[in-house]
Amino acid sequence: MARVSDSKQSISENNRYLFGWYSCTWGTALMVALPVLSVFYLALFPRENIWTHLAETVLPVYITTTLILMLGVGALSIAIGVCGAWLVTMCRFPGRRMFEWALLLPFAVPAYVIAYVYTDLLEYSGALQIFLRELFGWQSARDYWFPDIRTLGGAILMLALVLYPYIYLLARAAFLEQSTTIHDASRTLGCTAWQSFYRVSLPIARPAIAVGLSLVSMETINDFGTVDYFAVKSMSAGIYDTWLNMSNLGGAAQIASLMMIFVVILISLERLARAKQRQFHSADRFKTLTGYPLKGWRAWGATLLCALPVIAGFIIPVWVLAGYALNNLDQLWSSDFQLHASHSFILSGCAALLTILVALLLAYSKRLHKNSSLSLAARFASLGYAMPGAVLAIGVIIPLAAFDNFVDSLMEQLLGISTGLLLSGTAFAVIFAYVVRFLAVSVGSVESSLNKITENMDMASRSLGHSPLQTLVKVHLPLIKGGVLTAALVVFVDCMKELPATLILRPFNYDTLATYVYQYASDEMLEACSLAALLIVLVGIIPVILLSRTISATRDSN
Amino acid sequence: MRKTFKQPFKKLAFLALPLTMAVSSVATADEVNIYSYRQPFLIQPMLEAFTADTGIKTNVVFAKKGLIERLEHEGKNSPADIVLTSDIGPLYDVVEKGLTQPVQSDVLTNNIPAHYRDPQNRWFGLTSRTRLIYASKERVAEGEIKTYEELADPKWKGRICTRSGKHTYNLSLIGSMIAYHGEAEAEKWLEGVKANLARKPQGNDRAQVKAVKEGVCDIALGNSYYFGKMLTNEKQPEQKEWANAVNLVFPNQDDRGAHMSISGAALTQYAPHKESAIKLLEFLSEAQAQSMYAEANFEFPVRPATPRSALLNQYMGEFKQDNINLQKVAELRVQASRMVDKVGFDN
Numbered sequence: 001m002a003r004v005s006d007s008k009q010s011i012s013e014n015n016r017y018l019f020g021w022y023s024c025t026w027g028t029a030l031m032v033a034l035p036v037l038s039v040f041y042l043a044l045f046p047r048e049n050i051w052t053h054l055a056e057t058v059l060p061v062y063i064t065t066t067l068i069l070m071l072g073v074g075a076l077s078i079a080i081g082v083c084g085a086w087l088v089t090m091c092r093f094p095g096r097r098m099f100e101w102a103l104l105l106p107f108a109v110p111a112y113v114i115a116y117v118y119t120d121l122l123e124y125s126g127a128l129q130i131f132l133r134e135l136f137g138w139q140s141a142r143d144y145w146f147p148d149i150r151t152l153g154g155a156i157l158m159l160a161l162v163l164y165p166y167i168y169l170l171a172r173a174a175f176l177e178q179s180t181t182i183h184d185a186s187r188t189l190g191c192t193a194w195q196s197f198y199r200v201s202l203p204i205a206r207p208a209i210a211v212g213l214s215l216v217s218m219e220t221i222n223d224f225g226t227v228d229y230f231a232v233k234s235m236s237a238g239i240y241d242t243w244l245n246m247s248n249l250g251g252a253a254q255i256a257s258l259m260m261i262f263v264v265i266l267i268s269l270e271r272l273a274r275a276k277q278r279q280f281h282s283a284d285r286f287k288t289l290t291g292y293p294l295k296g297w298r299a300w301g302a303t304l305l306c307a308l309p310v311i312a313g314f315i316i317p318v319w320v321l322a323g324y325a326l327n328n329l330d331q332l333w334s335s336d337f338q339l340h341a342s343h344s345f346i347l348s349g350c351a352a353l354l355t356i357l358v359a360l361l362l363a364y365s366k367r368l369h370k371n372s373s374l375s376l377a378a379r380f381a382s383l384g385y386a387m388p389g390a391v392l393a394i395g396v397i398i399p400l401a402a403f404d405n406f407v408d409s410l411m412e413q414l415l416g417i418s419t420g421l422l423l424s425g426t427a428f429a430v431i432f433a434y435v436v437r438f439l440a441v442s443v444g445s446v447e448s449s450l451n452k453i454t455e456n457m458d459m460a461s462r463s464l465g466h467s468p469l470q471t472l473v474k475v476h477l478p479l480i481k482g483g484v485l486t487a488a489l490v491v492f493v494d495c496m497k498e499l500p501a502t503l504i505l506r507p508f509n510y511d512t513l514a515t516y517v518y519q520y521a522s523d524e525m526l527e528a529c530s531l532a533a534l535l536i537v538l539v540g541i542i543p544v545i546l547l548s549r550t551i552s553a554t555r556d557s558n
Numbered sequence: 559m560r561k562t563f564k565q566p567f568k569k570l571a572f573l574a575l576p577l578t579m580a581v582s583s584v585a586t587a588d589e590v591n592i593y594s595y596r597q598p599f600l601i602q603p604m605l606e607a608f609t610a611d612t613g614i615k616t617n618v619v620f621a622k623k624g625l626i627e628r629l630e631h632e633g634k635n636s637p638a639d640i641v642l643t644s645d646i647g648p649l650y651d652v653v654e655k656g657l658t659q660p661v662q663s664d665v666l667t668n669n670i671p672a673h674y675r676d677p678q679n680r681w682f683g684l685t686s687r688t689r690l691i692y693a694s695k696e697r698v699a700e701g702e703i704k705t706y707e708e709l710a711d712p713k714w715k716g717r718i719c720t721r722s723g724k725h726t727y728n729l730s731l732i733g734s735m736i737a738y739h740g741e742a743e744a745e746k747w748l749e750g751v752k753a754n755l756a757r758k759p760q761g762n763d764r765a766q767v768k769a770v771k772e773g774v775c776d777i778a779l780g781n782s783y784y785f786g787k788m789l790t791n792e793k794q795p796e797q798k799e800w801a802n803a804v805n806l807v808f809p810n811q812d813d814r815g816a817h818m819s820i821s822g823a824a825l826t827q828y829a830p831h832k833e834s835a836i837k838l839l840e841f842l843s844e845a846q847a848q849s850m851y852a853e854a855n856f857e858f859p860v861r862p863a864t865p866r867s868a869l870l871n872q873y874m875g876e877f878k879q880d881n882i883n884l885q886k887v888a889e890l891r892v893q894a895s896r897m898v899d900k901v902g903f904d905n
Contacts, residue, residue, distance in 0.1 A: 053896055053899065057902070058899045058902070058905075061905055124774070231758060231759060233904060241895065244647075244726075245647075245729060246891075246892045246895050246896070247651055249627065390623055390624055394624060397628050397631050397632075401633065402631070404632075404635060408635055420637075424628075424632055500624075503620070504621045504624035504627075505628075508591055508617035508637070509618060510619070515620075519620065520599075527794070
């Protein structure tokens with residue numbers, strides 16, 4: 001009898017404990033989702049109905065352009081990312097060790113910077129066309145045909161060049177985490193190297209690739225800098241047009257919300273498609289991968305394949321920027337510049353840390369409560385990524401300002417003092433926006449790492465007396481270290497590059513490297529901000545290299 | 559033991575970070591807080607001169623969108639005193655939303671002509687510029703184009719370049735066409751211009767002049783100050799060649815005059831530093847700041863007594879300006895924007 005009541009008590013204690021996790025998780029998720037909810041709220045009050053006008057005029061153009069853009073960037077990013085990841089992980093060819101990290105480098109280049117650099121290089125007065133004209137003696141633009149970079153195709157290329165690393169990163173982590181046994185088994189069962197890739201490794205890596213692809217799609221759908229610069233009429237152009245030119249923020253919020261729903265449906269479909277898949281690996285992943293040694297033209301072909309995206313996505317832009325920066329170095333290197341850099345570092349660092357904590361909470365709670373609404377909470381909190389930065393910034397302003405004004409009036413009533421704005425217009429607002437915006441990046445990565453740990457581990461740890469929290473810290477964290485670091489660094493670099501929300505939310509007299517670059521680059525004066533742009537890129541490299549080492553270490557050093 | 563102390567402390571320190579930043583942004587007496595839609599490097603010299611003159615510090619947040627919304631939701635606790643814009647559009651929006659207050663100042667009313675400020679003194683133009691036609695020196699004879707209306711003439715087929723029809727500068731111009739000719743006529747005109755475009759609208763105003771230089775097209779629409787900026791561009795000397803490839807055409811000199819637009823400012827409704835803010839507005843309308851605007855940015859001073867940039871004067875004499883009510887142009891922006899969609903101007 002006593003034993004029964006004991007166990008009953010411990011069950012209820014356990015339930016209380018889990019309930020704590022549960023409410024904590026939903027609370028956090030709701031807080032992170034507040035800005036998105038604010039945008040939904042805005043969408044309820046358009047100044048006038050925009051849809052009849054849009055449907056009659058430009059909506060078909062917006063939709064087709066956006067779809068082509070997403071498909072193009074997605075397909076190209078998968079091609080580069082998955083091929084690159086497979087080659088450097090599973091094959092041996094000249095330069096492989098370098099490409100392991102070099103393939104990540106374009107990730108450090110902001111899309112708006114690469115768009116500017118390539119326009120500078122490829123347009124009529126750019127170096128390439130001048131060279132061609134001199135070579136062939138052409139007089140004017142009417143004498144020859146040259147592909148125009150400022151087109152939909154150009155935008156697809158630019159975006160894919162800087163976004164494919166998302167897929168590369170996650171695919172590579174997934175390939176590395178794969179057990180060699182599965183792989184060896186497939187080969188002994190008669191698969192060729194290609195078949196083994198296509199039929200075993202690729203399906204196992206699919207969740208990770210899907211996460212990468214959804215990140216790429218959302219980045220693409222939200223990009224404004226590149227599409228604006230290239231005069232590509234995508235949906236995000238429509239959002240800003242409705243907001244700014246038609247003074248109809250509510251209408252803009254409607255478009256943004258619809259776009260978000262569209263992305264969410266896409267992602268859900270993908271999840272549904274692999275809902276039945278569950279996979280665990282035995283622990284022998286620490287066995288070093290031997291890899292297929294490639295020989296002759298295959299080897300050099302692999303080298304070339306890996307080199308192309310790095311050259312186009314990184315070396316050329318850096319070369320152009322460095323050229324400008326070196327020409328003006330004495331003017332550009334100033335104490336202001338160092339201040340902007342420190343702002344970028346602090347904001348991005350805080351945001352990366354916070355984002356990881358929230359992601360761990362969400363992903364781990366979901367693991368603790370299977371088949372509960374917590375999976376929904378995690379999805380819900382990740383929505384911010386599917387919303388254009390500037391619209392999201394308005395979504396951040398609304399709850400923060402409401403909170404500030406509420407506290408202010410409360411303190412006024414109770415104590416007769418005005419607290420003013422506590423959070424709005426501070427660095428906190430910017431960091432909050434980053435967390436909201438980039439949580440999806442880390443949740444996806446942390447989740448897919450956690451999912452690879454068999455639940456026998458949890459059971460063993462719990463039955464040995466560890467609480468869920470202790471299990472997380474002592475058992476899971478060491479195992480998912482690689483994934484967590486990956487997530488943190490990706491968020492860090494993303495924050496360094498983030499522009500629209502930073503611009504709108506920042507405190508007075510407060511510049512980051514990105515905002516500094518923007519104020520000049522938007523006026524086509526890249527030379528004035530080349531050093532800052534270069535630093536964003538170079539700073540992006542540091543985490544990229546660390547990242548690659550950590551990922552490799554998940555395999556090698558153990 | 560050490561660990562248990564350290565952890566909460568770290569958390570506290572982290573929480574304190576935004577708070578200290580909040581405190582530092584709380585207003586002290588002698589300063590003016592500005593939400594600026596204009597790029598900082600364009601206004602920094604004037605703001606520095608103001609601080610040197612008065613000892614009042616200026617603080618700026620710059621963004622091209624979203625600051626009005628920030629001001630709106632911050633409400634009566636907003637730290638912002640002044641909204642600076644590069645166009646009548648946002649200026650009109652912020653006034654329409656009731657986020658500003660009128661300023662009664664003889665200095666402002668004396669310095670700024672009536673058509674460049676709100677009749678109720680809620681907004682003030684600080685500089686003006688005209689949207690003119692840049693015509694190829696080689697391929698366009700003098701007097702070949704004289705009006706905005708002629709841009710729709712089929713003889714210009716495949717010869718016109720412009721930036722996006724959705725850009726605020728073009729929307730203003732289209733708005734003024736609607737004001738003068740009515741919607742139907744203006745739409746026909748816009749369709750005509752669209753049919754004459756040499757390429758899909760793209761790039762900024764300078765890029766259009768460059769396209770004329772490169773032979774992509776023969777005439778382009780552009781704001782006046784870009785001419786000065788190209789002529790004096792030491793960092794990209796090729797821009798001088800672009801500028802030297804074109805003549806300036808001031809349209810509609812025989813009737814209403816060339817289309818004008820402004821950059822301007824407004825005092826926020828709950829400005830915590832109202833007096834200093836008004837001082838700044840007045841300072842910006844006075845001779846020193848006005849001539850800085852003229853010399854550094856090649857904008858036209860709104861203050862009639864201040865001369866335009868000497869360099870610009872070498873290229874442009876006095877010309878007739880369209881003094882249409884700017885508020886009306888701002889109101890017509892939405893209509894103009896719909897018209898751009900309807901005509902498929904940017905497609």
